[in-house]
Amino acid sequence: MKATEFLIEKRMTDVSGKSLLGRVGVLKTPHGIIQTPAFVPVGTKATVKSLTVPEIEGVQAQAVLANTYHLYLQPGESLIEKAGGLGSFMGWNGPTFTDSGGFQVMSLGGSFGTGLNKFMTRAELEVSGGRKRDSALSKGQLSRVTEDGAEFRSHVDGSVHFFSPERSMEIQHKLGADIMFAFDECPPADTTKEYQRVAMERTHRWAKRCVEYHFSKEAFKRQGLFGIVQGGSFEDLRIESAQEIRKLGFDGYGIGGSYMKEDLPDILRVTCGELEEEKPRHLLGIGEPEDFFTGVENGADTFDCVSPTRQARNGSIYTHSGRLNLKNARFKEDLSPLESGCDCYTCTHHSRAYLAHLFRSNEMLAATLSTIHNLRFVIRLVEEIRSSILNESYWSFKKNFLSEYKAREK
Amino acid sequence: MKATEFLIEKRMTDVSGKSLLGRVGVLKTPHGIIQTPAFVPVGTKATVKSLTVPEIEGVQAQAVLANTYHLYLQPGESLIEKAGGLGSFMGWNGPTFTDSGGFQVMSLGGSFGTGLNKFMTRAELEVSGGRKRDSALSKGQLSRVTEDGAEFRSHVDGSVHFFSPERSMEIQHKLGADIMFAFDECPPADTTKEYQRVAMERTHRWAKRCVEYHFSKEAFKRQGLFGIVQGGSFEDLRIESAQEIRKLGFDGYGIGGSYMKEDLPDILRVTCGELEEEKPRHLLGIGEPEDFFTGVENGADTFDCVSPTRQARNGSIYTHSGRLNLKNARFKEDLSPLESGCDCYTCTHHSRAYLAHLFRSNEMLAATLSTIHNLRFVIRLVEEIRSSILNESYWSFKKNFLSEYKAREK
Numbered sequence: 001m002k003a004t005e006f007l008i009e010k011r012m013t014d015v016s017g018k019s020l021l022g023r024v025g026v027l028k029t030p031h032g033i034i035q036t037p038a039f040v041p042v043g044t045k046a047t048v049k050s051l052t053v054p055e056i057e058g059v060q061a062q063a064v065l066a067n068t069y070h071l072y073l074q075p076g077e078s079l080i081e082k083a084g085g086l087g088s089f090m091g092w093n094g095p096t097f098t099d100s101g102g103f104q105v106m107s108l109g110g111s112f113g114t115g116l117n118k119f120m121t122r123a124e125l126e127v128s129g130g131r132k133r134d135s136a137l138s139k140g141q142l143s144r145v146t147e148d149g150a151e152f153r154s155h156v157d158g159s160v161h162f163f164s165p166e167r168s169m170e171i172q173h174k175l176g177a178d179i180m181f182a183f184d185e186c187p188p189a190d191t192t193k194e195y196q197r198v199a200m201e202r203t204h205r206w207a208k209r210c211v212e213y214h215f216s217k218e219a220f221k222r223q224g225l226f227g228i229v230q231g232g233s234f235e236d237l238r239i240e241s242a243q244e245i246r247k248l249g250f251d252g253y254g255i256g257g258s259y260m261k262e263d264l265p266d267i268l269r270v271t272c273g274e275l276e277e278e279k280p281r282h283l284l285g286i287g288e289p290e291d292f293f294t295g296v297e298n299g300a301d302t303f304d305c306v307s308p309t310r311q312a313r314n315g316s317i318y319t320h321s322g323r324l325n326l327k328n329a330r331f332k333e334d335l336s337p338l339e340s341g342c343d344c345y346t347c348t349h350h351s352r353a354y355l356a357h358l359f360r361s362n363e364m365l366a367a368t369l370s371t372i373h374n375l376r377f378v379i380r381l382v383e384e385i386r387s388s389i390l391n392e393s394y395w396s397f398k399k400n401f402l403s404e405y406k407a408r409e410k
Numbered sequence: 411m412k413a414t415e416f417l418i419e420k421r422m423t424d425v426s427g428k429s430l431l432g433r434v435g436v437l438k439t440p441h442g443i444i445q446t447p448a449f450v451p452v453g454t455k456a457t458v459k460s461l462t463v464p465e466i467e468g469v470q471a472q473a474v475l476a477n478t479y480h481l482y483l484q485p486g487e488s489l490i491e492k493a494g495g496l497g498s499f500m501g502w503n504g505p506t507f508t509d510s511g512g513f514q515v516m517s518l519g520g521s522f523g524t525g526l527n528k529f530m531t532r533a534e535l536e537v538s539g540g541r542k543r544d545s546a547l548s549k550g551q552l553s554r555v556t557e558d559g560a561e562f563r564s565h566v567d568g569s570v571h572f573f574s575p576e577r578s579m580e581i582q583h584k585l586g587a588d589i590m591f592a593f594d595e596c597p598p599a600d601t602t603k604e605y606q607r608v609a610m611e612r613t614h615r616w617a618k619r620c621v622e623y624h625f626s627k628e629a630f631k632r633q634g635l636f637g638i639v640q641g642g643s644f645e646d647l648r649i650e651s652a653q654e655i656r657k658l659g660f661d662g663y664g665i666g667g668s669y670m671k672e673d674l675p676d677i678l679r680v681t682c683g684e685l686e687e688e689k690p691r692h693l694l695g696i697g698e699p700e701d702f703f704t705g706v707e708n709g710a711d712t713f714d715c716v717s718p719t720r721q722a723r724n725g726s727i728y729t730h731s732g733r734l735n736l737k738n739a740r741f742k743e744d745l746s747p748l749e750s751g752c753d754c755y756t757c758t759h760h761s762r763a764y765l766a767h768l769f770r771s772n773e774m775l776a777a778t779l780s781t782i783h784n785l786r787f788v789i790r791l792v793e794e795i796r797s798s799i800l801n802e803s804y805w806s807f808k809k810n811f812l813s814e815y816k817a818r819e820k
Contacts, residue, residue, distance in 0.1 A: 046767070050774040053759065055462075075767040079743055083763065091759045333489055349463065349501045353493065357456070357485040364460040364774050 004029050004179060004224030004251050006036075006280040012297065015395050021272045021299030024389045027252075027280050029095040029178035030222050031087060034062045036280065036301040039287060039382045040097060041375055042309065045070045046080070046090040048375075049309055050367040053091045058345055059376040060383070063095035063178075065304040068171055069104035073154050073161075077174035085176025097304070098177040099284070100168045100210075100228070102184045103256070105152045106143055145185055147202065165209040173219040179282075181254050182210040184228040189258035196232040203230045204244045211248045224251035226282060233259040235270045242274035252280040255300065265294045272299025289318060290407050292382055293398050296389075308378045312370035315359045318377040322406035326370070331356040344376035345369075414439050414589060414634030414661050416690040422707065425805050431682045431709030434799045437662075437690050439505040439588035440632050441497060444472045446690065446711040449697060449792045450507060451785055452719065455480045456490070456500040458785075459719055460777040463501045468755055469786040470793070473505035473588075475714040478581055479514035483564050483571075487584035495586025506587040507714070509694070510578045510620075510638070512594045513666070515562045516553050555595055557612065575619040583629040589692075591664050592620035594638040599668035606642040613640045614654045621658045634661035636692060643669040645680045652684035662690040665710065675704050682709025699728060700817050702792055703808050706799075718788045722780035725769045728787040732816035736780070741766040754786035755779075 005028040012022035027034040034040075041048050041056065043064040048056050056064065066086055071077060083089040086096045137144055137160055143152035149164030163171075168183035183206050185199040207227045214225045227250035231237030245253065253275055259267055264286070272281055280301045287305025295303055308318065315326040319339040324331070337347040338355065346355070346369040358366035381401070388397035415438040422432035437444040444450075451458045451466065453474040458466050466474065476496055481487060493499040496506045547554055547570055553562035559574030573581075578593035593616050595609040617637045624635045637660035641647030655663065663685055669677055674696070682691055690711045697715025705713060718728065725736040729749040734741070747757040748765065756765070756779040768776035791811070798807035 045771045045773060046764070047771075047773050047775045050778070052465075052755070052775065052778060070771075074771055075742065075763065079763060079767075082743070083745055083761065089761075089764055091764070332485065333492070335493055345462075351493065351499075353485065353489060354456075354499055354501070357489075361455045361457075361480075361484055363455060363457050364777060365457045365462065367774060368460070368462060368778070 001221060002224065002251055003220065003222050004280070006252065006278060006301070008277065010390055012389055012394065020297055021269060022297045022389070023277075023299075023301070024386055025280070025301060027095075027301065029063075029224065031093065031095045031178050032062075034095055034302065035386065037292070037296045037382050037386055038062050038302050039292070039378045040065045040282075040302055040304040041379075042067075042304050042306045043090065043092075044306070045074070046086060048371070049313065050364065050371050051375075055345070055368070055372055056092065056375075057094075059372055060379055061094075061375065063097060063302075064090075064092055065097035065099065066090075066175070066177065067104060068098050068101035068168060068175065069163075071098075071175060072101065072163075072171050073156050077171045081174035081176065087176075095179070096177040097179045097282070098172050098175050098181070099254075100172070100181040100183040101163055102150070102168070102228075103186045103284075105150045105163055106145060106186060107188075145199075145202070147205075149183070149206075150185075165206040166213045169210050169213040169217075169225075173214075173217060173223065176219075177223065179224045179226060179252070180214070181282075181284075182207045182225060182227045182250070184230060184254075184256055186228075186230065186256050186258065187232065189233065189260055191232060191258075193232070193234055193237070196230070196234060196237055200230045200232075200237055200241050203228065204241070207245055207248055207250075211250065215249070226250055226252040226254045226280075228254040228256040228284070229271050229275075230257050231267075231271075232257050233263045233267060235266060238267055238271045239274055242271045246275055250279070252282065254282045254284050256284045261291075264291065265298055268295065268298035268300060275299075287378060288407065289378060289381055289405060290402065292378070292385055293402070296382075296385055303382070308374040309371050312374040313367045315355075315366070315370065317370060318374050320401070320404050326352065326356045326359050326366075332360075338370075338373050339377070342373065342376065343380070344373050346373040346376075411631060412634065412661055413630065413632050414690070416662065416688060416711075418687065420800055422799055422804065430707055431679060432707045432799070433687075433709075433711070434796055435690070435711060437505075437711065439473075439634065441503065441505045441588050442472075444505055444712065445796065447702070447706045447792050447796055448472050448712050449702070449788045450475045450692075450712055450714040451789075452476075452714050452716045453500065453502075454716070455484070456496060458781070459723065460774065460781050461785075465755070465778070465782055466502065466785075467504075469782055470789055471504075471785065473507060473712075474500075474502055475507040475509065476500075476585070476587065477514060478508050478511035478578060478585065479573075481508075481585060482511065482573075482581050483566050487581045491584035491586065497586070505589070507589040507692075508582050508585050508587040508591070510582070510591040510593040511573055512560070512578070512591075512638075513596045513694075515560045515573055516555060516596060517598075555609075555612070557615075559593070559616075560595075575616040576623045579620055579623040579627075579635075583624075583627060583633065586629075587633060589634045589636060589662070590624075591692075591694075592617045592635060592637045592660070594640060594664075594666055596638075596640065596666050596668065597642065599643065599670055601642060601668075603642070603644055603647070606640070606644060606647055610640045610642075610647055610651050613638065614651070617655055617658055617660075621660065625659070636660055636662040636664045636690075638664040638666040638694070639681050639685075640667050641677075641681075642667050643673045643677060645676060648677055648681045649684055652681045656685055660689070662692065664692045664694050666694045671701075674701065675708055678705065678708035678710060685709075697788060698817065699788060699791055699815060700812065702788070702795055703812070706792075706795055713792070715788075718784040719781050722784040723777045725765075725776070725780065727780060728784050730811070730814050736762065736766045736769050736776075742770075748780075748783050749787070752783065752786065753790070754783050756783040756786075 283300035693710035
C-alpha cells in the first residue's frame with residue numbers, strides 16, 4: 001500500500017488531435033485529494049506568509065508546500081513531530097509537501113563549481129547530530145557539497161550543519177508531509193554541462209540512498225516520496241536523469257533544476273516523456289501565470305512557486321492584462337477592485353485605493369490582501385486550465401488568456 | 411433628530427446597594443448599535459493592524475476607532491469621502507469613531523509649556539488649504555499650539571500643517587464616522603496646574619467652535635459629536651471642565667487627558683458626576699484589563715486603546731493570570747493554546763509553540779494571531795463585565811478576575 005495514488009481523468013491532445021503529455025488527474029494523499037493540474041502555495045516556514053488557514057482555504061488552495069531547510073533550523077523537526085506533523089503544527093488539515101532542503105542548502109552557498117569535486121568522506125566531516133563541531137567550510141563559505149551530502153551554514157545564526165540524503169529523509173519523516181522530495185543537488189542555470197553531469201549523477205546516487213532509507217521505514221505508508229530529475233538545460237542529460245530516477249520506484253517525480261525560461265517546454269517534454277504516465281509530476285519552483293500553460297501541456301501536474309506571494313508583498317498584483325504595481329501613483333484614488341470580476345475576498349471587498357493606502361502606510365494588511373488576490377489569481381487560472389482540458393476548450397482558453405496577458409509589469 | 415442615541419438598560423450599585431455612576435446601555439449609531447460597556451479596537455490608519463474585517467468581526471468588536479491626524483495626512487480625507495466614508499473605505503460595516511487629531515498633533519510636538527502662551531493670529535499663520543508655506547515652527551519643532559489651533563509637522567514627510575477646531579470638524583465630516591470628537595488640547599501628565607488650566611480653557615473655547623461648526627452642517631444628522639473633558643489630574647479642573655463642556659450640547663463626551671493611573675478612579679468619578687446621565691461617555695486611550703473595572707464603575711461606557719494590539723505585535727499576550735511574552739524560551743515547545751478556555755480563533759486553532767516559532771521567524775502571521783487573541787481577550791472581558799452587571803454578579807466577577815490577574819508581564 002503506497003501513501004499516494006494518482007488517477008488520470010483525461011489526456012490532452014493538440015489542436016490536430018495528437019496526444020500530448022498533459023493530463024487532468026487526481027492525486028490522492030493521506031490528507032485528502034488534489035485535483036490536478038494544481039498550484040500549491042509555498043508556506044516556507046509552516047506559514048503561507050501573512051495568511052491564516054481560513055484565508056489559505058479561501059483562495060481554494062488544495063495543498064501547501066513547506067521547506068525542510070527552514071523548518072529544520074527553526075523550530076526544528078522534533079517539535080513539529082511532537083505537534084503531530086507539519087499540517088497539525090500549522091493548523092492546515094489538507095495535503096502538505098516538503099521539499100528536500102537541497103535547493104536551499106546549496107543556493108545559499110553560491111560556491112558551485114568551486115572545489116565541489118573535492119569530495120570528503122563522512123568520517124572527515126565528523127558529524128554530531130547533524131551539527132558539526134569542526135567544519136570543513138572555510139571562513140565565509142556558506143555551503144559545500146560532498147559525496148555524502150551538503151555541509152552548510154545556517155542563515156539564522158551562522159552555525160554549521162550537514163544534510164545527507166538519509167538525514168533529509170529522517171527530517172522529512174518527522175515533518176510528516178504527505179509528499180516528500182528526495183535530496184538533490186541543483187546547480188544554477190549557468191553551470192557547465194560537465195558540472196551538470198557531476199551534479200546529476202550525484203543526485204542519482206543520493207536518490208537511491210533516499211529510496212533505500214525511506215522504504216525501509218514505516219513512514220512510506222503515510223508519506224509519498226518523489227524523486228527529482230536534474231540535468232539543467234541539456235536534453236540528453238534530462239533524458240538520462242529521468243531514466244535513472246524512474247528505475248528507483250519513487251511515488252512520483254519532481255522536475256528540478258535551474259534553466260533559462262525559454263528552455264522550459266523542451267526540458268519538461270523530454271523529461272516527462274521518459275516517466276511513467278501513471279505517476280504524478282511536480283514542477284519545482286515554477287509559477288508565473290504564463291508558465292502554467294507550458295507546464296501543463298508538457299506533462300506537469302502540480303506546481304509551487306514563491307512568486308505570487310512574494311510579488312504580492314511588494315505590491316505587484318496579477319491581473320488578466322498583466323501585473324500592476326500598487327505603489328504607482330495612479331492607483332492612489334482608484335476605487336475599483338484590484339481586478340474586476342475576480343472572485344477573491346480582496347476584490348469583492350476592497351479597492352485599489354485602499355490597498356495603495358495600506359502599502360504607502362506600511363500596514364501589514366497590505367500584504368495579506370494582496371497575497372489573497374495573487375494566490376487566488378494563479379489558483380483560479382490553473383482551475384480554469386483544468387476545466388478547459390475537461391471540456392475541450394483548452395486551446396481557445398490559452399489563446400484568449402495569452403493574447404491579453406503581458407508578463408511584464410505595467 | 412440626533413445622529414446617535416443612548417439608552418440605559420441598568421444602573422450599577424455598590425455592594426451595599428448605593429448607586430454608582432456605572433451603567434449598562436445601548437449606543438445607537440447610524441451604522442448599528444453598540445452594547446455598552448464596550449471596548450472599541452483602534453484602527454489608526456483605517457486598518458486594525460494586521461487584521462482583515464472578518465477577523466475584526468471574529469473578535470466580536472462592535473466598532474472601530476480611527477485617527478483623524480493619520481488619515482488627513484494619508485490618504486487624505488477627500489479620498490475617504492469619495493470612497494463613501496471611513497467604514498466604506500476600509501470595508502467595515504459597523505459603527506466607527508474618529509478622534510479629533512488633537513492628541514496626535516500635539517503629542518508629536520513634545521513642546522508643551524514652551525512658548526505655548528505666545529498665541530498667533532490666524533492671519534499670521536497664512537494657512538493655505540490647511541498646509542502652510544511659511545511656517546512659524548522653528549527648525550526641529552514639531553508642533554505649536556495657538557488660540558486658532560495647532561500647527562504641526564507631518565511625521566510622514568516633515569511638511570507643515572494646521573488644524574483648527576473648524577478644520578478638524580471639516581475633516582471628520584469627510585471621514586464620515588458615526589462618532590466624532592471635538593478638537594482639544596491634551597497636555598502630558600506632568601504639566602503644571604497653571605498650564606492645565608490654560609489648555610483646558612482653550613479646549614472649552616475650541617469645543618464651542620466645534621459645536622458651532624458641526625451643528626451648522628447637515629453632517630450632524632448622521633454623525634454624533636462628543637466633547638472632550640480635560641483638566642489633567644486636578645479634580646477641581648475636571649469638575650469645571652465637565653460643567654463647561656456639558657453646556658455646549660454635545661451628543662456625548664470623551665474623557666481625555668494624561669494623568670497618573672492611580673488618579674483614574676477619582677478623575678473619572680468627579681467628571682462623570684457632572685455629566686448628564688443620558689449621554690454616553692468614552693474614556694479615551696484607556697484599555698489595560700484592570701482598567702475596565704475602574705472605568706465602568708465610575709461611569710465610562712466605551713473605551714479605546716492601542717495597548718492590546720500593540721502588545722500583541724510585540725508578543726505580549728493577555729491571559730487571566732497576566733501577560734506572558736511569547737518570545738520567552740519556555741514557550742518554544744509549549745503545545746498548549748495561548749490561554750486554555752479562550753474562545754478566540756487563535757486559541758482554538760494554534761499552539762503557543764506555533765506562535766513562538768512565528769515570532770522567532772519574524773512571520774507576519776505572528777502579529778495577526780496574537781492580535782486576534784488580545785483583542786478578543788479585552789472584548790470578552792468587557793462583555794463579561796456587562797453581563798455581570800446585568801445579572802448582578804459584578805462584584806464577585808471583579809474580585810475573581812483581579813485576584814488572578816497580574817498586571818505585570820510574567
